[in-house]
Amino acid sequence: MNVLIVEDEKGLALEVDEFLSHEGFTVEHARTKKSAEEKIFVNNYDFILLDLGLPDGDGFDLLKMLKGLDKREDAVIILTARGAVDDRVSGLEQGADDYLAKPFSLSELLARMHAITRRKHRLESNDISIKGLKINIQNRTVMFNDERINLTKKEFEILNYLVLNKNRVISRTNLTEHVWGDVLEINSDSNFVDVHVKNLRKKLSQFIPIDWFETVRSIGYRINI
């Protein structure tokens, strides 16, 4: 899948590039509104990561231009430091698929991109299989040999996020922010994520050994596949 990063901050664009390339995406850059316009006009992208504050204009204009083009299904994720609620609302109203306020975590970006992919392309198989577990994201269920494992909404969300970011340590902070959202002053250092993870592991271990579900001491969790 190909991604266009419209971002004037070179450092950030390069980091996002590195991360997404590592995940198997093909990445292109545009630093100005003008060059982004040209690229969008010429190519189809699966994703456009759009910064609103560009040196030569507003990112919203690009969004409008894109929506004016025929037969385009480019998914747009707005990445901005403005963070205002109004921006978020008008961004989504104008057809952006998602909105991430800077600073965002790359694993969160990846999760959002996966969610959009599933929504847009209605993947034939919504199931992800790991270690004999079948995770159905559409129905939000986890099955083991046709037997359903009863998970709460949050437990499912945690498992899904860790599986999506497999083989990577996900910190409690990151996990909390993903599951509970970007709530101000929520106590991200508290161990109440741990309670959910503990319950999740207990439920899973009734079906299969869970040595692949690793607790990384004092940091967070990792699912090794």
Next chain:
Amino acid sequence: MKLQVKLALYNTLTKVAIILFTGLFILLSIEKISYNHIEMRLQNDEREILRSLSSKEISGYLSTQKVYTDYNILKEEFISIKPVEYKQVLHPSGRFTTEQREIDHNIQDYRVLSHRFNFDNHTYMLEIGVAIESVEELKSIIKKFTIVVLIIALVLTLVSDLVFTKFLLAPFYQIIDRKLIKVNDPMNFDYEKIKTTTQDFELLDDSISSLMKKISNLFILEKQFIANVSHELLTPISIISSRLENILLHEELSEGSENKMHASLKTLNRLKAIINSLLLISKVENNQYAKADMVMIAAVVMEIREELEDRIDEKQLIFTNNLKYIYSIQGNRPLMHTLLFNIINNSIKYNNPGGNITISDELNDDVYTITIADTGAGMEKKQIESAFNRFEKLDTDEKESYGLGLAIVKSITTFHGISIKINSVKGEGTSVTLIFNTPIPVQ
């Protein structure tokens, strides 16, 4: 006291003083003038009598009757001559006294001229009196007149002063009302001049306008600053955090470095939370949010309860929702959510395991109040006073507290015109009360 009243009072007092003074002065001088007049007449009479003493008529009368008395019909004047002890040397002139005399069973006040004189080897006392009732009458008339004039002048000056100063001060109150009281936001300041011919008020008007201009310029600067902060600080944080995340992808990293990376990410997250909180406060204080939503308080509380269920369960708290009313307020929903979230979150954070959180409400005369009470650590009086200050942290076991939660609460309540009260007893618990003053009909 109002300036208008003060000025009127001052004018009245000075007028009273002037009238009293002139009244007294007139009174005293009338007395003096009329006495002088009377005395001159008496002296004339005396000379007349003494000249006529030589006439046979009186001398004969004196030698037979010993005492001579005469008065006119209305007893306004009298004259009497009676013999007294003989004295060789006499003072040449008489003296004046004011005395009461009974003449023909009629007591009156008289101005009396007494004069001793020698006649025919006898000493006689001559007394000529003139009734001074007329003078006293005049005095009392003047007194009454003075009082009447005083009262009339008093009322007239009070009324006229009040009316005039009211007229005079009208532009002043207009300035206060339009340029100070009704100004909530320096950005929407009305620079139109208030009409007045008083230079002082013009000066006041101009000074306020120029002050507001300065303030609104500062506001614009602050808004720009906020926008800059959000971009210039959050973007670099974003770069560092992405960079750290990418470094963490390298498998050759030692465990120690990996831990440090994660710790740094956590610190960055904290930095982000602080900046976002400060941005939120500034934006709220700068009225950069719309109040376009009808926010149903009870629904927001339910929503927050669901969001925080894990934390409530974790501490085994008993959460009681006693909300009886469906009350909505015109405001900003995300902000109202943050407001109630922070208060309820605090009541969880500072609660003891197994404690209580009770949310109740009341509606009296269109004033809606909601109270969030907990059985937690509580605060001392001093702590309550400083609770709304930025970066004020209370004694807490929780490691990550930025001390901005209640500062955010304060700015959101001010933004929506909600009053907030904290009651707390150290060791027993805290209750936070929100009072919605703006009456909005209950649906």
